[in-house]
Amino acid sequence: MMTDSQYLEILKEKQPFVSSSVSDPKDHIFPDVPSINSDVYHSLINLIRNKSQHPSMPLAAVVQGEAGDGKTHLINRLIRNREKSKQNTYQVAYIQPIEDPDQTYTYLLREIVTNLFVPLDNNRPATIMHGILANLVKPILAEATFNDKNLKKRIHTIIETDPVNIFFDIQLSPSMWTKIESKLKNQFSTLCSASLIHVLMQLRHSDRLFAIIEWLKCTAIDAVLAKSIHVTPSKLLTIKAQEQAARDMIKDLSVLIGSCHYPLLVCFDRLENLESGDQIRSFGRMVEFLVDDARAMMPVAFCRGDLWTNILKNQLNSHVVGRLESNQFELPGCDSEQSLELIASRLSWAYGHFNHNYFPFPKDKLDNAFRDRLRSPRVVLQKANMMLRDYISFVPRPIIEQLHDQFRNQYQKVLNTFDRFSPERSRIKRALRLFFEIKDFAVDISTGDKYIDFLYSQEISSKKGCVIIDLQHHHKSVGASLKRGVDSIKNNPDAYVLYIRDERCLLPAKWKSTNAVLNQFKKLGGHFLMLDRNEAAQCYAIALMNYAIKEGDISVETSAFDMEKASIESFLHFLHEYIGHEPFSLFKKIADILQLRKKKVPGGGGGGNGRKQNQIIMNKTLECLRPQPMMMASTGHILDYLTADNIKTSQDEMMRVIKRFGDRFVIHQSKTDTIVMIKKEWINAQP
Amino acid sequence: MTEVEQIIVNLLDKEGKDYMGLKKLTNHKHLRDLLQIKKDADRPAIKKKLSPHITNAIRITNGYRGLYVTRNMSDTELIISSLGKKTPLGTLKKNFPIQTTKLVQMVSQMIMSGKLHVSFSDSGSVTYLKVNDAPTEINKPQSKTTSQETEANDDCQKMKEAYDAIGGGQSYVRIYKIREYLDWPKERFNKTLEQLTKELAIQLHAGDPSVLTEEQLKNSYVDDEQQICITISWRKK
16 A cells, blocks of 8 residues: 555656647557547547448538647547557548648648558558558458368458458468459559559568558659569659649549548648648648548548637638538537546556545545636646645756757657658758758748758858758659759859758669769769668657647646746757757758857856846846736837836847746747736736 | 826827827927937837836827827727717728728727718718717616626626627637727626636637737736636537
8 A cells, every 4th residue: 555655756756747748649648538528529430430431422620629628639539549449440640731832732642641551550560551451352352262271261260350461461372462453453443543553462562661652652763663563663753743643642542442431531730830821722722632532531620729710711712611611620628527537537647546536636626726617638737737736846847958858759759660750851841941040040941943942041151052852762853953952052152052861762873873963962062961760850850849839739847836838939949959969960960061150148157247137137027017917018118118227138138037037927929029928926926 | 107108198188189190209308308219210219218108098009100109098999089970981091090901890890889880972982980879789888777797697798799790600719809899998808708717608718829919919818827818719508
């Protein structure tokens, strides 16, 4: 029997209320509380049922909820319950926000294919795509005749129990596979391309998986890869033709998925990251296409309510809005009963048993604390975390360190499941853009050139250049990218041109002319960077964490009593401090190429006079804010107040002090200004 | 009220106006000395110097011809006090301390809520506005005999009507829009919001403050945990 203090030790160690975000919907760390958002979940399940019964019915949905209401968690529940049921009733594809609107369908296809190749479980190499194919092969095998009665019996047992093992547990003769392939081709002769069936039938050869995935993504592949899966090498396509090829592939995949009668739920999450009108419209095109042309796929947008009502709806065409709003759901927040259920489930998770009676919280205290309003699950957890401070002493670590921990977790997660992160240009681009921005470079992404990802320049140092991220497998495409690099240097000899590849996208020695261009590029002073596994994982982790922060999905403890969403500024500050260090070797390499020195944070030393000045600025800021409506004011207003009081300071120094006293102030970025507000505990407290 | 505010209010009283262009302040020598500005100071410079002196008697707005200083009245009150018996919309918007897009939006809302009456010239080319003297559902004076409870319930009902009118059937309606629409004293509005929250009739949402301007944020709501809430959703049908 454990003592109270031992229980408290467990809570101190496990911190059950600290993490309230689901940064990856495929993670199942915390227990699910089915009663929360259960109506919306069951409505989605009904919708899926309708879709599987009537695949031609054009269906789409939008789920609205603010940050922390459980949007990503709901996707997590859909995935978790499907896995638990062991029945293929539906599949889920989780789509990260699009970066490059010129590649709408190419991107959609890449994301769908990546999701279709997620392993069904950890014990075998079978993926969702194997499951789909097994369902197609199953009836053919059931009717086939076999001389070997034992084999027939085994096949029937596998078909009945776990059809995906057809590809792993039995050895069929090559002629039998050929027969199955030709029957499937006949079955789908007018509906989808024969080469798709031909390629998919090779899924039983695990060594061909990489080539199959790249071919399905309509990536330009060279003769060697093409030969390995018995297809003709692909031609280099224009963007328009590439987009058309991607549309055709999605339609074909949809036909195959539809014939299995379980729809693919295409979940668009983190739509806050759609920054431009073009990106928003690109999202709209994906939805419209899926509804109208890929009938086995059902798009569901998970979106912040305010964003949907006041921004996205105004920029999407009425057709898309109408489609999505035909099934509109709202995540309603937790009442007191659900709040307590959530707290109980986290305590059970920490203690490892259910018999805790809410320890250390008295039940009546919880009842009182949670009965006064509806709260999002995240706010419930944050409040519980604050209440826990009455029982456990706790000093939060600096925000930057907490973000470092979160980053390490994300990075480790990517590394552990690296095969699921196939080379993705837009993620690497996002990470590199952030790097250049925190190093005070102006970044221009509107290059109008499909090979060049962005241009960068810095006025003070007069440094400039461009970044070319090339993940193609076709020698002509690689050659064209490199040629663009060569031309860039020739046109501008002072420019730092970076050509970046993922080491999974090889540059074989036998591509003689391509290697010759590479040598010319290097000779002219171009910089070739091949990302190793760690460096690629860092880029993906930075991009994914950036999406999560923008969504408001990452919380940090700002004081012993308070948790709040990590701001994009604190994320950039973290990157600024850590990005030049090990293990960020890619960024260190780039910093070395550009001969960048680590910028000193002004006033970082913090001598005695500095501390006194900081105290004065902090006190005067409190004094300025207290009489203001809602105790908030713009930084311009505060600076004027300080200046009027003869306090010599700059906007930068003042902001640094305000951030340093993060327990007293909250900083909000409004559309027009940065706003500072006093925190609850400091409304009346004396400094 | 600060000394600067007192002088500006006196100037407005003298001219019988509720607002004036910021540049006009430079005509007043004592003000120039207090604000430490020159006679040819431009509007942004005047704003910078004036801001620290503002508490709650006046405010700076962005209007038809740049920056203005106005009495601290709501935009709705400013519109009402500027209207005569039959004021053309075109005349109202000229030199008004609210930008035209926002002004037109507010006027439309006031017409919908019955605060303003609209008529047209014979050719239909001119839109006339006047204050609607007949009390509407929203600004009808309260009967003294009505109990406090009934008043509170009425206010909840009115807030729902405002929510529906602004949201047009959508959820996640921005609080500053409802506040501007109802144009109630701050205490009355906040009290109603708190009552509805407690009854679990609405849910307050923090949302993303970066999509709002400073003024819109100030017209949103800060809850008892000092969290800014920018939208509400009606939960109880």
